[in-house]
Amino acid sequence: MGPIILLILLGLILLLVETLLLPGFFFTGILGVLSLAAACYFGFVNFGNTGGIVTIIICVLVAAAFMVWILRSKTWKKATLETKIGSAVDQRPKDKGIAIGMPGVTTTRLNPMGRVRFDNGEEAEVHSLDGLIEARKHVRVSEIEEEKIFVKLIKEEN
DSSP: OHHHHHHHHHHHHHHHIIIIISTTOOHHHHHHHHHHHHHHHHHHHHHHHHHHHHHHHHHHHHHHHHHHHHHHSTHHHHHSOOOOOOOOOOOOHHHHTOOTTOEEEESSOBSSEEEEEETTSOEEEEEESSSOBOTTOEEEEEEEETTEEEEEEOOOOO
């Protein structure tokens, strides 16, 4: 009787892991179902037809009650993502007031892409035409193709 109870508990734990921790992993769910099936098999082997049928009924009822308990509890509230993403895709350069020849300062390293804060206060993702440009360097917009902004490093004169 002890191994049958242990197999039922192991099966339920594996189904719980499959449901909550590793959804879609498939392996733990199969092991859980196989554990419950092994418990039913040992019920038939050890206790005959009546014991096997009782074991099947117990497995089905316990598994159903377990799943109802999991689905009705606040477990799903804790497991679901409630965060709302408020960011949006960058606007078109023209809508931001960015034009060819506009100067700006890199806020991140352009390798070859990064971010630049322009003189009008707007910040945008840009592509470097001069390769690697370190942060806090002065750049100028050299061309705009659709939503892509290409910048060049402003050479400092001594």
